[in-house]
Each structure stands twice: as structure tokens, then as C-alpha cells.
Amino acid sequence: MDYAIQQVLNALSFGAEYALLALGLAIVFSIMGLVNFAHGEIIAAGGYSMFAITSLLTGNPFVVIVGALLVAVLASVLLERVAFRPVRYADASTGLLTAFGVSMILQNLFLLLVSPRPIAITNLYFLNWPIEVAGVQISTLQVFETVTTAIAICLLVVFLKKSSFGIAMRAASLDFEMVRLMGIRANRVVAVAFAVSGLLAGLACIFIMARRGSVDPTFGFNPVLKAFVACVLGGFGSLPGAVLGGFLLGAIEVGMLVLLPQSYGGMKEAFVFGIVALILVWRPDGILSPAVEKGDKL
Amino acid sequence: MLELHNVRVYHGPIEAVHGLSVSVSEGQCVVLLGPNGAGKTSTLSAIAGVASSRGQITFNGHDLEGLSIEERQRLGIALAPEGRRIFSNLSVRENLLIGAATRTDRPGVASDIDYWFSTFPVLHERSDQAAGTLSGGEQQMLTIARALMSKPRILLLDEPSLGLAPLICKQIFALIDSLKAQGMTILLVEQNVRDALQLADYGYMLNSGNLMSEGDRETLSRQGASMSTLTGINHT
Ligand SMILES: Nc1ncnc2c1ncn2[C@@H]1O[C@H](COP(=O)(O)OP(=O)(O)OP(=O)(O)O)[C@@H](O)[C@H]1O
Ligand SMILES: [Mg+2]
Numbered sequence: 001m002d003y004a005i006q007q008v009l010n011a012l013s014f015g016a017e018y019a020l021l022a023l024g025l026a027i028v029f030s031i032m033g034l035v036n037f038a039h040g041e042i043i044a045a046g047g048y049s050m051f052a053i054t055s056l057l058t059g060n061p062f063v064v065i066v067g068a069l070l071v072a073v074l075a076s077v078l079l080e081r082v083a084f085r086p087v088r089y090a091d092a093s094t095g096l097l098t099a100f101g102v103s104m105i106l107q108n109l110f111l112l113l114v115s116p117r118p119i120a121i122t123n124l125y126f127l128n129w130p131i132e133v134a135g136v137q138i139s140t141l142q143v144f145e146t147v148t149t150a151i152a153i154c155l156l157v158v159f160l161k162k163s164s165f166g167i168a169m170r171a172a173s174l175d176f177e178m179v180r181l182m183g184i185r186a187n188r189v190v191a192v193a194f195a196v197s198g199l200l201a202g203l204a205c206i207f208i209m210a211r212r213g214s215v216d217p218t219f220g221f222n223p224v225l226k227a228f229v230a231c232v233l234g235g236f237g238s239l240p241g242a243v244l245g246g247f248l249l250g251a252i253e254v255g256m257l258v259l260l261p262q263s264y265g266g267m268k269e270a271f272v273f274g275i276v277a278l279i280l281v282w283r284p285d286g287i288l289s290p291a292v293e294k295g296d297k298l
Numbered sequence: 299m300l301e302l303h304n305v306r307v308y309h310g311p312i313e314a315v316h317g318l319s320v321s322v323s324e325g326q327c328v329v330l331l332g333p334n335g336a337g338k339t340s341t342l343s344a345i346a347g348v349a350s351s352r353g354q355i356t357f358n359g360h361d362l363e364g365l366s367i368e369e370r371q372r373l374g375i376a377l378a379p380e381g382r383r384i385f386s387n388l389s390v391r392e393n394l395l396i397g398a399a400t401r402t403d404r405p406g407v408a409s410d411i412d413y414w415f416s417t418f419p420v421l422h423e424r425s426d427q428a429a430g431t432l433s434g435g436e437q438q439m440l441t442i443a444r445a446l447m448s449k450p451r452i453l454l455l456d457e458p459s460l461g462l463a464p465l466i467c468k469q470i471f472a473l474i475d476s477l478k479a480q481g482m483t484i485l486l487v488e489q490n491v492r493d494a495l496q497l498a499d500y501g502y503m504l505n506s507g508n509l510m511s512e513g514d515r516e517t518l519s520r521q522g523a524s525m526s527t528l529t530g531i532n533h534t
Contacts, residue, residue: 164399167392171385178383181346183371183400183448 002136007254013142015250016149017207019243021227022234023156024200026242029231030173031193032088034095038079039227040220041106042198046072046205047215048114050121059123068209069202076198077191088190110217118214127210145207152203153243156196160239165192173237233276235286244288252276299324299483300345300452305353307340307507314340316507317353320485322452327474327484329494331518332504338487339380341504342454345485346370346377358451372400374451378458380487382441386430390421393429393440397447407447414443417473435466442473452483459490471497495519 021039028036049071050064057063083102087094128141160166165188172179172189180186208223209215226249234245249272256271264271279287300322307315315337322328330338343349345357347367355362357373365373385393394414398407415422418439424432429440438458445453455474459467471493478484478497488494495501501518503510511521 164395167388167396168399171388171392171396174385174387175383177348177367178379178385179396180367181348181371181377181379182396182444183368184396185368186366 005136006138007258009138009142009146010257011251011254012247013145013250014253015247016146017204017223017246018226018230018249019246020149020152020200020204020207021223022230022242022246023153023239024197024204025224025227025231026234026237026239027169027193027200028197030237030239031169031176032084032095032190033092034084035099035228035236036084036197037096037099037224037228038083038102038106039197039201040224041103041110042072042075042079042201043205043208043220043223044106044110044215044217045075046202047121047209047219048110048119050124050209051114051119051215054121054123061123061126064123065206068205069199072202072205073195073198076194076201080190080194084194085187085190088186107217114217116217118216120214121209122213124206124210125213127206141207141210148203148207152200156239159196165189169193229273229276232286233279235283235289238286238288241286241288245286248279248287249276299326299358300485301354301356302341302345303354303356305341305344305351305355307337307344307349307351309340309349314349314507315344315351315504318502318504318507318509320502322483322485324483325481326499327478327486327497329486329488329498329501330504331488331491331494331501332510333489335506336504337507338504339456340507342377342379342456342485342487345454346375348377371448371450374449375454376445376448376450376452377454378441378445378456380456380460382434382437384429384432384437384440384444386428388429389426390429390432390440391425393444394421394447397444400448410447410449414447418443435462435469438462438466438470439473442470446477446482452485453477454485454487456487457489458486459488459493467493 025036025039028034046068050068053064053067079102083098084095087098127144128139130137130139160170168179168184168189169192176186179189204223230245230249231242232245233248234241234243252272252275253268256268260268260271283289302318302320304317304319305315306313306317318341320328320341330341332338340349344351345355345362347362347365347370357375360373362370385396388396391411394411395407398410401407415425420436421440421443429437432440442455442458458470458474462470467490474484474486474497486494486497495515495518498515500512500514502512503518511518
């Protein structure tokens with residue numbers, strides 16, 4: 001029983017992390033049609049900023065966390081301004097190549113300007129300590145992660161449903177030009193999308209750091225890969241799909257860990273992707289792919 | 299109020315309109331007629347800033363050259379586009395709200411929404427439903443209402459009667475008529491020559507990107523026979 005509860009929490013916290021990451025990709029994609037592979041480097045930028053704040057200012061974890069969130073938001077908005085805005089109205093493959101290019105440039109900048117080796121950042125370990133609840137051993141990080149993600153998702157839903165900017169963003173995911181024809185400034189909508197995406201990346205960065213305790217130039221590669229898979233699984237461009245895909249991916253991963261015999265441990269990822277592939281055979285566009293416009297558009 | 303001088307409209311390398319001059323004065327209803335592919339939508343797109351163009355377009359003394367779509371809208375140009383393009387994933391109310399995105403007077407916006415709900419009770423009944431579930435005619439009404447929510451100075455209306463049943467068409471034309479009576483400046487694109495001319499103070503007849511003729515209601519009506527052969531719509 002304890003074991004089952006532990007594994008459910010495991011799945012939830014993995015899923016929460018993937019959902020945060022996938023939402024960050026999906027919110028930009030839904031509006032711009034851009035798969036921002038540089039999302040991983042925004043996460044890494046958050047990680048390096050923790051190092052910078054700790055060594056230059058203070059090791060106070062509160063300052064480190066807020067600083068990393070700010071840096072992730074700024075990095076994301078800046079990236080849009082510098083790299084993606086010039087190719088905004090170009091075709092999708094140009095955007096994709098730009099994102100890859102930006103991702104590589106940033107990785108190399110981290111490598112050259114900071115260090116090719118991992119840098120330890122240990123002042124977030126305090127988020128992660130074991131506690132016993134009703135006789136079950138769990139980690140606080142898992143609880144923080146799941147709860148924070150749930151709060152972030154709720155706030156995002158309120159923002160998208162209630163604020164006029166949120167309504168404009170939902171409209172832009174359907175017909176960006178029509179949103180501009182309503183007098184809403186395209187640059188603002190896109191900047192807010194990247195800011196939200198950066199904030200979600202920053203949140204994910206905190207939890208990844210609390211678990212890993214170090215940052216290196218490829219810090220963001222694995223997270224963005226997982227986010228991409230979660231988005232594909234849930235239906236690219238759908239925000240509920242990103243959340244569902246994230247939690248589903250977490251559940252599949254933990255399921256594989258539990259079910260696979262120890263000797264197959266190294267093949268966990270292969271089994272995970274195998275299951276993802278099977279789901280995609282069943283739903284080629286992802287589980288909650290955004291509805292295609294039906295009927296005549298006259 | 300709106301002046302087009304020798305305007306050429308481009309879709310990439312294709313020139314869709316080859317030098318058109320159009321003039322719309324305040325409070326006028328001007329109609330652009332012409333068969334499919336004549337360049338009517340292209341002309342409206344150039345005014346709204348959606349399609350690139352050469353030549354001069356001025357609005358209320360502002361040269362529109364170089365202005366973005368949103369800047370033109372903020373000068374008071376509202377487009378109710380061909381194909382309606384309502385936000386089908388938003389509710390009816392949200393469609394109206396987003397139409398008023400550039401306004402800051404919240405009570406005014408709320409009372410305008412109430413006005414449209416009383417004008418079109420069906421929009422009121424379905425105010426919280428996804429706009430995509432509305433019928434074609436209801437969507438057209440929503441499109442016009444959404445465009446007017448910004449309190450524009452000119453309304454560009456692209457084939458509002460397209461694909462709608464005669465009874466609904468009548469409602470739409472009645473709405474345009476009442477807008478006109480309220481003093482709204484309208485540039486209307488229509489293939490429904492007879493109904494459009496009844497509303498129009500002045501009209502332009504296009505074919506394959508060229509101006510064929512222009513004139514007031516009587517002049518164009520007299521040329522009705524030749525027009526009906528062009529548009530394929532019976533002019534009675
Ligand atoms: N996005 C586009 N890309 C390329 N060519 C286009 C595009 N839009 C319109 N055209 C071309 O420009 C010309 C004029 O088209 P336009 O849509 O302005 O005609 P229209 O008078 O509005 O016709 P309809 O009554 O069918 O709506 C046509 O030859 C059309 O093929
Ligand atoms: Mg047209």
C-alpha cells in the first residue's frame with residue numbers, strides 16, 4: 001500500500017514537471033505555430049542565474065528562486081524580441097530552424113562563458129527532504145511540485161478565461177490576423193505568451209534544480225525533449241492536451257519503473273517511447289488535438 | 299473620409315488590383331461590385347492593412363502607408379471580413395468583448411453588448427456558448443456586431459449576405475440600412491447587386507482588378523443589364 005502511494009506521488013510529481021514544461025511550449029505554439037526548442041535554454045538560463053545570484057549576491061533561497069523566475073521570464077521575452085520577431089511571419093520551418101539555431105548558440109555561450117562542466121547549486125536542496133505522512137515515506141519536493149503545478153494551471157485558466165488579454169490569446173490561437181484586426185497589438189500578445197512560457201520554464205527549473213543540484217550547458221535538453229513528447233501526446237497546440245500529455249508521460253514513466261524487471265532498467269526510455277508511439281497510432285494527432293475547423297468557412 | 303488613389307494590391311507576386319481609385323465620404327454607403335476574383339476583397343484587405351499595396355490610401359487625412367493592421371483599426375477602420383472569421387472557440391459574449399478591446403470605457407462596452415443582445419436576441423440566448431455553434435446567419439450578425447463594438451468611423455463589410463437564405467439576407471440588409479440611418483460610414487462589398495444598390499449612395503464596378511464603371515445608384519442601375527451578365531446574378 002505504502003509503495004503504491006509512493007509511486008502515485010512519484011507519477012504525479014514527474015507528471016507535474018512535464019506538464020509545466022509542456023504548457024510552456026504549447027502556449028507559444030498555439031499562438032505562433034512555433035515549436036520553441038530554445039525553451040530548454042531558458043530553463044538553463046534560470047539555472048545559471050541561481051549560480052550567479054548565489055555567488056554574487058546572496059544564497060538566500062527566496063531571493064534565488066524569485067531571481068531565477070525573473071531571469072527565465074526576461075530571457076524568454078528577450079529571445080522573442082531578438083530572434084523570433086524578425087521571422088514571425090515567415091513560414092513554420094524558418095521558425096523551427098531559428099529555434100534550433102538559438103538553442104545551439106545559447107548552449108555554446110553557456111559552455112564558453114561559464115563552464116563546460118556542471119556547476120553545483122545546492123541551496124534548493126532544502127525543498128527536498130523526506131517526511132512521513134500517515135506512516136508513508138514521501139518527499140516534500142514531490143508535494144511542492146504537484147501543488148505548485150496545480151496552482152499554476154488554475155491561475156493560467158483564470159487568466160485565459162477572465163482577463164481580456166487571456167481572451168485575446170485564446171482568440172489568437174485560432175486566428176491571429178483577426179485578433180490584430182480588432183486593434184490588439186500583435187507584439188503585446190506574443191510578448192505575453194513568451195513571458196508566461198518563461199515563467200512556467202522558471203518554475204520547472206526550480207524543481208529540476210532542487211532534484212539535480214547542478215547546472216550544465218545541456219541542462220535544458222532532457223526537459224524540453226520530455227515537454228515535446230508530452231505536447232505530441234496530448235495534441236500539439238492544445239493547452240489541456242499539454243497538461244494531460246505531461247501527466248500521462250509521468251504515469252507511463254513511473255509505470256515502466258515499477259513494472260520492468262531491474263535488469264531491463266536501462267531500457268526504460270525505449271519502453272516509454274514505445275507506449276507513446278502506440279498511443280499515437282491510436283490518436284495520430286494526439287489525444288486532445290485542437291479541433292480542425294469543420295464545414296465551410298464561408 | 300477614405301480615399302484610395304491609384305491603388306495596386308498584391309498577394310505575394312500577384313497583382314490582384316491594378317490601380318483603383320475610390321472615395322468614401324463621411325456618412326456615405328459606398329458599394330464595390332464585381333464578379334468572383336474581381337479584387338473586391340483584395341481592396342478591403344489593402345485598406346485594413348492585411349494585404350500589401352502601392353498607391354495612396356488616406357483615411358481622415360492620415361496616410362495609411364506603413365501603418366500596421368492594428369494601427370489602422372485604432373484610427374477607426376473596422377473590417378467585417380469575408381468568411382466571417384468569428385472566434386469559434388470563444389463564447390458569443392467574448393467575441394463581442396474582444397471587438398471592444400481598444401476601448402477603455404467599461405460601462406459603455408457593457409451597454410453596447412446589451413444593445414446587440416436586444417437587437418439580436420438569439421445572440422443573448424447563446425451568449426455563453428461557443429460562437430462556432432451559431433448558424434451562418436447568426437455568425438454574420440455576430441461578425442458585424444463585433445466589428446462595431448470598437449465604435450469605428452468606417453465599417454468595411456465584405457459580402458455579408460454570402461451563402462445566407464433570402465430571409466436572413468433581408469435581415470442583414472435591414473441592419474446595414476439602419477446603420478446607415480445612424481450615420482455610419484460603410485464600404486460594402488456585395489455580389490447581390492440589387493439589394494446592395496438600394497442601400498448605396500455610390501458604387502464602383504470591378505472586374506479582374508480593373509474599374510469597369512462607377513456612379514451613383516441611378517447610373518449603376520441603368521447599367522444593370524451589363525452588370526448582371528458580369529456577376530451572373532439576375533438584376534430585376
Ligand atoms: N491570398 C491570396 N494569394 C494569392 N492570390 C490571391 C489571394 N487572395 C486573392 N487572390 C487573387 O486575387 C484576385 C482577386 O481576389 P479577391 O479575393 O480580391 O476577389 P473578390 O472580388 O473578393 O472575389 P469573391 O467575390 O470571390 O470574393 C483573384 O484572382 C484571386 O485569385
Ligand atoms: Mg471576396
